[in-house]
Amino acid sequence: MKVSIVIPYKTDRGYLQHAIDSVGSQTYKNIQLIIQQGDCGVSENLNKGIAKATGDLITYLCDDDLLPPNAIQDTVDYFRGDFIHGNAVNFWNDGRKEVQIPAMINPTLKDLVRKNHIHGGTVTYHASVFENNLFDESLTTGEEYEFNMRLISQGKELKYINKLLYLYRRHEDQKSLGNMSHDYKAQRRIKLELIKKKYR
Secondary structure: OOEEEEEEEOOOOOOHHHHHHHHHOOOOOOEEEEEEEOOOOHHHHHHHHHHHOOOOEEEEOOOOOEOOOOHHHHHHHHOOOOEEEEEEEEEEOOOOEEEEOOOOOOOOHHHHHHOOOOOHHHOEEEHHHHHOOOOOOOOOOOHHHHHHHHHHHOOOOEEEEEEEEEEEEEOOOOOOOOOOOHHHHHHHHHHHHHHHHHHO
16 A cells, blocks of 8 residues: 655745655655645645645645654554544654643544544545545645544544554744744634634
8 A cells, every 4th residue: 555645845944854754764665755845835735745646545744743653554554434543742842742642532523623633643544535625725724624624524434543643843933833923823713713613
């Protein structure tokens, strides 16, 4: 089984090579790496990368994050349904780490509207889900949150594997969890609420 990994980015924030190296260090070798750089939003870069994908399974890796060495092997071994999610570790550049295990492993759409129980970085999709779905390029935050809720609203089957699939770097330049202004965070909450409203 072939796995396509898309790394979408606009500007290298100093971590890109680390992300690439973590793909090269995978124990599973039937991988297509797509490095998709463009002066556009995350969703557009993701969609452009997905259009180049030839794998049976498709996932993405943010340019500032990492994959643990066995992530793709475990994903292939345990893949079921239309898309899967798993566990992650949040890590800081000062060495701190925090394991993130979803509170709900099989959330319904109603559950997700209340709270996002899926760590986006851990998700891998069967290529067939992209035949009629792409990431919403109008969004500037919550892109994967909206996409996953859309799939579940269509009856797509989400599965969970109890494996470490993603290493999520926490730093000040992050769009979602970085050292952003109060106004930015307030606007982000409004945008996420609009996404939730769409699926209520």
